[in-house]
Amino acid sequence: MADISSNFLGIKSPNPFWLASAPPTDKKVNVLRAFEAGWGGVVWKTLGSQVKNVSSRYLAVNFGAKKMMGLNNIELISDRPLDLNLKEIKECIRLFPDRAMVVSLMADNDKKSWHELIRKVEDTGAHGLELNFGCPHGMTERGMGAAVGQDPEIACMVVEWVMEAATIPVITKLTPNVHSVVPTGRSVVKAGTNGLSLINTIQSVTGIDLDTFVPNPYVAGKSVFGGYCGPAVKPIALKMLTTISQDEITNKVPISGIGGVSTWKDAVEFMLLGASNVQVCTAAMNYGFRIVEDMIEGMNNWMDEKGFKTLDDFIGKSVEKITHWEDLDINYHHIAKINQDKCIHCGLCYIACEDASHQSINLAYGKPYNTYTVKEEECVGCNLCKLVCPVNECITMEEHRVAPEYLNWIEFQKRGLPLNDH
């Protein structure tokens, strides 16, 4: 059995699966249930200014029969009394001393408020702080949340205030509602944050009611932009994580990966791209805390299979695999192959290629089943047919190199090789 215990800035947890700062971590009853289910740690729902929530709060994007491909919310930071939250945090730490307890913070925009809040939270015995510079709704209008994270200078200033007072590790959570997360990332690292976490939710409109014309979520005939999360945002989160992992300033601190993590596979992907651990929310909101059971077992089995003993053995392994386009090997070429024994004759590969790609699949009429074969000389190796095929491993991409040696775009131009030749 591999060792999946995690040490994030000295904050120890039996596994790298934390629950993100969100509704599932806003009170003792949830957090205790989460710890009982096996979660390695929680980031307690953001404490700070006094707020008032509205109804409704969530809306989702479904995909076909699948519910909640993406979730959007307009809930604010914790709307419970600060003292009650602090008391419950303390109790949770006492009952589960081996779990990570990080508390998310968003104080009013002055040094005194931050210092006061940090002191109170540290008194609970919490192991770390996460600065919420990402919440994209409600708090931004008051100059907090994403309003801080979107401006590297303001973020830097707040982190400096925090670092003056904090005696436990500080993680700064970044907003994705920027053209790049790197500037704010660099700024807060320079200001002394101990770690980074990303991404927070993405501003969004999930849909519109076609009878009332009111977008979602509905609040008395109006709506606002909400924060989008869930499986749909994972690719965006992975991209942003990669930019942080590849930047020589931001990659000096540990990163907690967030954004659509639902399974052990997702978690492994975030960690391969440089996250030391992951935070989960939407999947738990969809299915409850029990999902962690498979996350633990799945990661363990995968590590055993690959021969990894600890998490550090694979964290960051894929970071260097993402490169610049001009470094890609132009001599690499692969061609689709359709396994006729597995083909169910649905024609999806054909129509996708014919209408949207390179007209590289041949249709031989049959009643009722057509036969589909690849025109090898036409295939550009785009993968589209393989992606739409409903049968696993029916379409495979076979390597047919143009030439054995590595050749990139820069060299290709230098040699004056032919362009636009397909």
Add this chain to the structure above:
Amino acid sequence: MAISNNRLSKEQYAENFTDIHPPFETADAALVEANRCLFCYDAPCTKSCPTGINVPKFIKQIATDNIKGSAHTIFSSNIMGAGCSKVCPVEKLCEGACVYNLMEEEPIEIARLQRYATEKAMAGNWQLFQRKGSTGKKVAVVGAGPAGLSCAHVLAREGVDVTIYEKEGKGGGLMTYGIAAYKVTPQFCEDEVNYILGIGGIEVKYSQELGKDISLAELKKNFDAVYLGIGVGVARKLDIPGEKLEGVVDAIQFIYDIRAKGYPSVPVGDKVAVIGMGMTAIDAATQAKRLGAKEVTLVYRRTEAEKPCTDVELDIAKLDGCEVIWLAAPQKVKGSGGKVKQLVCSVMKLGEPDASGRRSPVDTGETFTMNVDMVIKAAGQVPFEKLVSKYKLDNTYGKLVVKDKASTNIKGVFAGGDAVNGGKEVVDAVQAGKDGAAAILRYLNIQ
């Protein structure tokens, strides 16, 4: 042993004749199934539908909450799409061709989804087609069965004024009169006919029989073209001794009575033999059982491999408790006091393949005797040979011969459906009606 009616309580009848293929209970259930569909290109299901319904499209339209569009897609190809969703042997048509079968997965429930969309259209009386302006042309259609209705609907759409002559008191043909009541109810059939006629431009004259109340010459004179969708007639005679005994009945008549008179009115024996193994034989056997017969035995002269009905149909009969005797050909019906008492059968064996490619049964010389009080004949139906010969219409043993899918040897007279093919599925007749309409429109220089 005796033949008698009114064998069951009202509740038992209702239970026995309840819908065998229940609809989706909820929109959610339909959505789950619709979302399973892969949306195949040049889909095998569509190619396996005699009317070529664009199945992936109508299912996708259910999934996108465009039910009106879905119903329109179905009805564009098959105006009896609602009825066909209940009576089609989909296991050998669309669902049998579903690519999921090749993945060893359950095929998409195409019929059930089709029912979902079309029932909503019928319930809401959504008239999804608008008639084109009048062409001033008039066409007579003989027979308000699937072929006739389908032909009439296409013609009406194109601005032709259609008059249908129907010998029965209701439209729908064998859909209304010749199919097991647990598949479609008489009420549904009536609703479906009304829905089809809702487009306008189609007048139906009931109780008008060709050769009796009206003549082909008359129709030819009064209309620009004539379409014959006259179907086929009574069950094939067995031509064996005892066929006239009381208790020997025609399956078509038996099914007709169940539908026309109501369950308690139809007499059935204690021990019933059904001759044949087609869809009608199954419908007769299962309904005899469901009317309260104690024993029902299907007698077929070939083996299971040659049977004309589908496996699914045979399973319905078996699940109803019907027995099956393969390789048995009726030789004579014995009776006493004018009533059926026994059926004597020859034991057959399979010989050389016949014209249909199936091995033909050969008499072994051995016989066996079954004690029965009712014999239902369901060994195919006989075309109206006398009638069509009288009108000098080219035919093969009564089956009309057509060119280009619908033209008879008489100019301006077209035909299709069972009258031409000898008796196939409803969906085949609907397509024949479309082909007939297309031929008529060409003939009348419309389109």
